Amino acid sequence: MSEIRHNVDKELVLASGRAHPELAAEVAKELGIELLPLNAYDFANGEIYVRSDESVRGKDVFLLQSYPAPLNNWLMEQLIMIDSMKRASARRITVVAPFYPYARQDKKGRGREPISARLVADLFKTAGADRVITTDLHTAQIQGFFDGPVDHLFGFPLLADYIKSKVDVSEVTVVSPDTGRVRVAEQWADRLGGAPLAFVHKSRDLTVPNQAESKTVVGQVEGRTAILIDDMIDTGGTIAGAVRVLKEAGAKDVIIAATHAVFSDPAAQRLADCGAREVVVTNTLPIPEEKRFENLTVLSIAPMLARAISEVFHDGSVTNLFDGRA
Structure with a gap:
């Protein structure tokens, strides 16, 4: 206190x-x-x-x-x-x-x-x-x-320390959802004992909000636990697509970590169904009961x-x- x-x-x-x-x-x-x-x-x-x-x-x-x-x-x-x-x-x-x-x-x-x-x-x-x-x-x-x-x-020290307590860090790869957050991913990697990095290549139409298409993974994730990080999750389309691409690339498990749970519809349903082992967020924003799901963890800031x-x-x-x- x-x-x-x-x-x-x-x-x-x-x-x-x-x-x-x-x-x-x-x-x-x-x-x-x-x-x-x-x-x-x-x-x-x-x-x-x-x-x-x-x-x-x-x-x-x-x-x-x-x-x-x-x-x-x-x-x-x-x-x-x-x-x-x-x-x-x-x-x-x-x-x-x-x-x-x-x-x-x-x-x-x-x-x-x-x-x-x-x-x-x-x-x-x-x-x-x-x-x-x-x-x-x-x-x-x-x-x-x-x-x-x-x-x-x-928020990443709080999120990373929680995840560190749940996984074998020697089997972890930190994954940025795009090239723009690689610097943040590097900080995550340091916090997780020097974990390797990867990122998901995606394309975005600037004329359409909340839509991006995840395409390929750059980096080694096969047989590893991918920690997919971002600052916020809005509709969940980008993150859910990234989970799919990581699974196709051979990731053993995917854990999503983000500070801000915006969770605009249909984010909760997408995240619940995307195949991630756990979704870890903080309470910078209120998350109503109807937008919570079984594998969601909310940490307090x-x-x-x-x-x-x-x-x-x-x-x-x-x-x-x-x-x-x-």
Whole structure:
């Protein structure tokens, strides 16, 4: 459990949006504090109202919000939360966004496309946020979009350590679902004792969302346990296709590991039927009961978030949580 050291000059406050109250309650428990009571509701036309039931004047406020569907509702609620705390004279406001919204729109792939991840950062700043804490950004460059400190946490140590306890690492190959995540796969391989790497070659039509075709495996997976890693699973089509390709290439077993379980339909059914031995994710996003299946394992990132919040509050080093890799 993270320990909050009392400081006469400042006070830590943790508040939660309505998207994922279970995670916020876990983080508060790890910190040994109570959540700030908020009065939040929707008007009949969809407008959102947020007001703190207690004073936050001069306090260090951390606002935790997750972004399941409908994502835009929760983003607007987060912005209103920030504005509310700013107008209530909070000393410092930190956005805690375990899953960063619009992270996949981080660059222009074609002409006239928006860079929506940058827009979100601008919205946070304009609303009054001083700092952002987030987990496993789709690309690291998003840290540069926010005009202020961004603490980028990593889910892979939690996931890798769990998998390490379940497999013989001498028989493991770490597999990236595409060439873009090979660097992350290298970090996984180091964590798993120098496991070999492979990646799945795939093609994508930029005009069609949530569709990519897995084609071939580059690397040795025959007779081995393939650890197929990614930052998020949305509809599950890419990952399910990669499992098929790995099995065809002779993989003995496939374990899927991802930080963000977006699980848009029909992801749960695809993952349950794809032939993977286990699917391991974290709780950065809520996973409703109807989207859970027999071989799904959900690990909690609440201890990691609590430690990061404590370090930020005490002006410590978030980097030290990840052996200097943050």
